[in-house]
Amino acid sequence: xxxxxxxxxxxxxxxxxxxxxxxxxLHWVLHKWENSRIPLLRKFSSWHWVHHKFLGLDMQIxxxxxxxxxxxxxxxxxxxxxxxxxxxxxxxxxPVIAAVAALRTIMLVMTLREEGLDYNHMSMDRVGGQQGLxxxxxxxxxxxxxxxxxxxxxxxxxxxxxxxxxxxxxGRHFLVTGAGGxxxxxxxxxxxxxxxxVETAKSGVDFSAGNYAAMKEKLERAEVLVLAHGAKxxxxxxxxxxxxxxxTELFTEMGKTRLAPPEVWAVGSEVExxxxxxxxxxKAYSSSKRAFAWRARDFYRSDALIYRHIVPxxxxxxxxxxxxxxxxxxxxxxxxxxxxxxYVPVTFTGLAVLNYxxxxxxxxxxPDDFKPAE
Numbered sequence: 001x002x003x004x005x006x007x008x009x010x011x012x013x014x015x016x017x018x019x020x021x022x023x024x025x026l027h028w029v030l031h032k033w034e035n036s037r038i039p040l041l042r043k044f045s046s047w048h049w050v051h052h053k054f055l056g057l058d059m060q061i062x063x064x065x066x067x068x069x070x071x072x073x074x075x076x077x078x079x080x081x082x083x084x085x086x087x088x089x090x091x092x093x094x095p096v097i098a099a100v101a102a103l104r105t106i107m108l109v110m111t112l113r114e115e116g117l118d119y120n121h122m123s124m125d126r127v128g129g130q131q132g133l134x135x136x137x138x139x140x141x142x143x144x145x146x147x148x149x150x151x152x153x154x155x156x157x158x159x160x161x162x163x164x165x166x167x168x169x170x171g172r173h174f175l176v177t178g179a180g181g182x183x184x185x186x187x188x189x190x191x192x193x194x195x196x197x198v199e200t201a202k203s204g205v206d207f208s209a210g211n212y213a214a215m216k217e218k219l220e221r222a223e224v225l226v227l228a229h230g231a232k233x234x235x236x237x238x239x240x241x242x243x244x245x246x247x248t249e250l251f252t253e254m255g256k257t258r259l260a261p262p263e264v265w266a267v268g269s270e271v272e273x274x275x276x277x278x279x280x281x282x283k284a285y286s287s288s289k290r291a292f293a294w295r296a297r298d299f300y301r302s303d304a305l306i307y308r309h310i311v312p313x314x315x316x317x318x319x320x321x322x323x324x325x326x327x328x329x330x331x332x333x334x335x336x337x338x339x340x341x342x343y344v345p346v347t348f349t350g351l352a353v354l355n356y357x358x359x360x361x362x363x364x365x366x367p368d369d370f371k372p373a374e
Contacts, residue, residue, distance in 0.1 A: 011096045017156040019084030019100070023077050024159035028152045047072040054116060055145050059124040059259060066115045074116060077154070078108045120154075128303040129261040133157060133340050146260045147172075157340070166340035170195030175222035177201045177247070178229030182317035182326035183267060187226055190330050203229045209238035212250055225251045227266040232285050237371060240288035245295050245367075252305045263306040265337065268293055270313055270347065273355035291370035294363050300342060308337055311355055312346035323348050 033045040051073035054065040085100050111118050120141040131140040136153050144151035147168035153160045160166040174191050178184035179200035191198050199218055201207060207215045219225065227247060231239035248264050255262030269285075272293045276282035299307035314322035315329040324332075329346050336344045343359060345352035 008096060008099075011092045012100050015085055015088045015092065015096060015100045016103070017158055019081045019088075020155045021153075021158040022084035023080040024152050024154055026076075026080050027154070028159065028163070028165070031149055031152075048076075052145060052148055055121050055123075057146060057148075059127065059142055059145060061117065061121075061123045063115075069116045070112065074108070074111055078104060124259075126258075127260050129263075129306045130301075130303045131306070131340070133342075134161075143168075143260070161339050164335065164338035167338045169338075172196055173221055173223045174198045174226060175201060175218050175224070176226040176228060177203060177207075178227070178267075181228060181230075182315065183312070183329060184226075184228035186326040186330040187228055187333075190327070190334060203239065203243065207243060207247065209242040209246070212246060215247070215250070216254070219247075219251050219254055222251070222262075223260070224263040224265065227264065230267065233281070236284040236288040237291075240285070241291045241295075241367065241370075244292045248296075248299055248305075248307070252299075252302070255305065261303075261305050263308070264299065265308045265310055265333075265344075266292070266296060266299075268296070268309055268311045270311060270349070270351040270355060272311065273351050273358055287370040290363075291367040293359055294365070294367050294370070297359060297363060300360075306342070308342045308344055309359065310344040310346060311352040311359075313349050313352065 027048075030045050030048040033041040034049070036042050036045070050065055050068045053062060054069035054073070055061055081104055082101060085097060085104065088100075089097050120136065120138050122138070124138070124142055127142045127146065128139040131137060131143065134157055136155055136157055140151060140157070141154070149170075150165045150168045151160060152165055157166075169191060174196050176184055176188050176191070176198060177200070179188050180202065184200075188198050188200060199221065201215060201218055206218070225247065227244050229239065229243070230236075244266055248266065251262050251264060269289045271282065271286045271289050275290070276286040293309075296307065296309050299305060300309060310333050312329045312333070313324065314320075315324045315326050316322045317326060332346045333344050336346075343356050345356065347353060
């Protein structure tokens with residue numbers, strides 16, 4: 001009996017997820033048709049854009065479009081998802097399909113009663129940085145209304161995970177530190193090729209530990225701050241911990257009044273996991289990276305920003321050969337970032353994957369505990 005219930009629930013779950021993804025695919029197509037050469041397809045797209053007038057780029061509800069939103073978005077979403085549900089009659093028993101259809105109908109009735117308002121469609125003064133990965137919450141879906149050409153998933157985040165539509169790059173403003181290094185240079189080149197508007201900042205020129213006045217104008221223009229600078233031997237503490245911490249905090253503070261949360265991508269290291277391994281030449285580097293990882297966990301948990309922690313294996317740079325090129329490391333990082341991952345393992349060894357558990361759950365001490373003695 002229990003097993004039958006489990007099977008029923010699993011089948012219903014699969015039907016719901018797949019039928020939802022069917023509408024999400026249609027949703028993506030409607031946005032693509034915006035610039036179609038075929039007038040009819042542009043017309044279909046314009047009908048969908050009524051939904052974005054109902055809940056605009058400013059995340060405010062416009063009641064004047066409530067009725068049109070019902071006809072041109074809510075009902076097509078319901079009918080498409082129901083069609084995807086009914087198809088499963090060829091695979092699963094009818095009670096499973098009836099249960100999912102009933103759930104969808106109840107959700108429709110509740111939305112109609114509220115004239116199109118639901119948990120994912122309401123006015124917001126500010127979008128939070130904590131957003132779902134597997135399931136769509138209100139912060140996640142709000143990003144679709146801020147960046148309409150990404151974040152297409154509606155309930156289960158299947159479509160965006162598969163197609164990598166969970167991060168706006170084209171037309172977005174990026175500020176990259178460490179652009180003179182291998183990873184930073186590769187990141188600048190890739191973001192530019194994808195249509196990003198990229199500005200750079202150099203450690204020791206635009207900023208130094210405790211001195212960030214020259215960075216404020218650049219930070220004000222940026223939507224995403226990419227921290228790719230650092231040091232392996234000289235002044236590791238300031239380069240890998242102090243400036244990373246301070247720039248993230250400054251950017252977050254400056255972004256408090258923005259509608260969308262500021263976003264920070266910071267480059268960590270697998271040394272966070274294995275430490276200095278008794279090697280004197282790694283002690284200062286390991287201490288600084290582990291100290292920032294401790295602080296980065298707070299950024300990761302904060303609703304004030306979207307924080308992504310990139311942990312690469314060694315890659316080829318001025319410091320020596322590695323098992324991958326910097327360009328490959330950036331491509332792997334962006335593969336995960338464009339699918340919504342906030343902890344980003346870039347690894348051939350697997351250590352960066354294992355480090356996730358240390359980063360999230362098993363860090364000890366305080367940042368100052370890692371600081372080497374003067």
